[in-house]
Amino acid sequence: MQPQKTVISETALLAIANQIITEHEDFIHGMRADSVVQKGDILVFKGEFFLAEDGTPTGKTMAVFNMFKLLAQQLSGTYQLS
DSSP: OOOOOEEEOHHHHHHHHHHHHHHSTTOOTTOOEEEEEEETTEEEEEEOOOOOTTSOOOHHHHHHHHHHHHHHHHHTTTEEEO
8 A cells, every 4th residue: 555645736845955065065056946847747847957059968957856856756656636
């Protein structure tokens, strides 16, 4: 049996996610989650990916991708968007 998830607003969940980001050892200045959507049981976080002017990834892009993946793994089992 799956544990009961807490129903939460997007605003409240983004506050939790951005606190996790800023406290994480891999935090990069400017890294933040700007939106979140529910895709089935998974929370998908979006924000600045630090792309180059031509749209190609930069050295920071993978760090942001990994942070959003970490948020999905940590928070999807606990929260569900209202």
